[in-house]
Amino acid sequence: MTAGPPPEEPEIYGLEPELELPKPTHRPPPARSETAPIPCPHCGYDLQGLFVPQCPECGGKVQPGRALRTAPPPPTSLADRPNLYAGLLLAGGFLASVLIFILTSEVSDVSLLTVGLAVGIQAAMLLIACLVYFGCAMVWIGWASHVSTTMLQVAAAYSLAAVASMLLGLIPVPFLPWLISVVILIGLLMSLVDLDLEEAVIVALLVFLVRAAIWAWIFVRFVM
Structure with a gap:
């Protein structure tokens, strides 16, 4: 009794060979946006990034809404x-x-x-x-x-x-x-x-x- 040909390996469909992802290229960090300082109207302290309506340096009241992209308006009364x-x-x-x-x-x-x-x-x-x-x-x-x-x-x-x-x-x-x-x-x-x-x-x-x-x-x- 002679041996027949070896069985063929089943083909698996739907699988693709692994693709090599391209290596990421070096990109320089984005340039930091340098904004001008926003001075306190009373003492000149930089108010950027402040979220309370009072200067931490002199205690003077300033305009609220200050993530401070714009400078606060000038004081309008003597109390300011x-x-x-x-x-x-x-x-x-x-x-x-x-x-x-x-x-x-x-x-x-x-x-x-x-x-x-x-x-x-x-x-x-x-x-x-x-x-x-x-x-x-x-x-x-x-x-x-x-x-x-x-x-x-x-x-x-x-x-x-x-x-x-x-x-x-x-x-x-x-x-x-x-x-x-x-x-x-x-x-x-x-x-x-x-x-x-x-x-x-x-x-x-x-x-x-x-x-x-x-x-x-x-x-x-x-x-x-």
């Missing part, structure tokens, strides 16, 4: 210019406090000495307040905006509070004018400097204690 706003409040409060000091003093003839004394006392009171707040900010509170802006705001708050204290001092009721002026000062610190209630109360009390200690030292040293 914190330095100018605080400076005007400081100047107005300081001049008003000096004028009230002169008008309520017991000096009959106003002279350059009287004006100089009024300016010196009010400037010293503002300096003490600013130094106390600066120490609190360095040790505890921190800086919510630029140092110069914050100190202008602190001085403006205390100058306006001084005007309120002098006017309320005309009320012949013990401790009531002082209490009302402290409440006004706390409200100004919360509004202008953006402090919490607790921070504003502590700062106001610290400034009062430092001022009282300095006046007591001057009285003991030069009067008694």
Whole structure:
């Protein structure tokens, strides 16, 4: 019995030989789109990529919708210019406090000495307040905006509070004018400097204690 031819291998249809994929060619990375910086209208800080309506450097309010492809519009009110706003409040409060000091003093003839004394006392009171707040900010509170802006705001708050204290001092009721002026000062610190209630109360009390200690030292040293 002779062996027949070997069986043919079945053909498998539908399969194609593997194709060699071309090796990827090296392509240079796409050029990065360099956009111009978008400065803050208050301090010049670059606001690109920011999504909150407040500058992280100076704390100034800016136009919302800022993935910032376009620069925010210029400020339209004094409240959008914190330095100018605080400076005007400081100047107005300081001049008003000096004028009230002169008008309520017991000096009959106003002279350059009287004006100089009024300016010196009010400037010293503002300096003490600013130094106390600066120490609190360095040790505890921190800086919510630029140092110069914050100190202008602190001085403006205390100058306006001084005007309120002098006017309320005309009320012949013990401790009531002082209490009302402290409440006004706390409200100004919360509004202008953006402090919490607790921070504003502590700062106001610290400034009062430092001022009282300095006046007591001057009285003991030069009067008694």
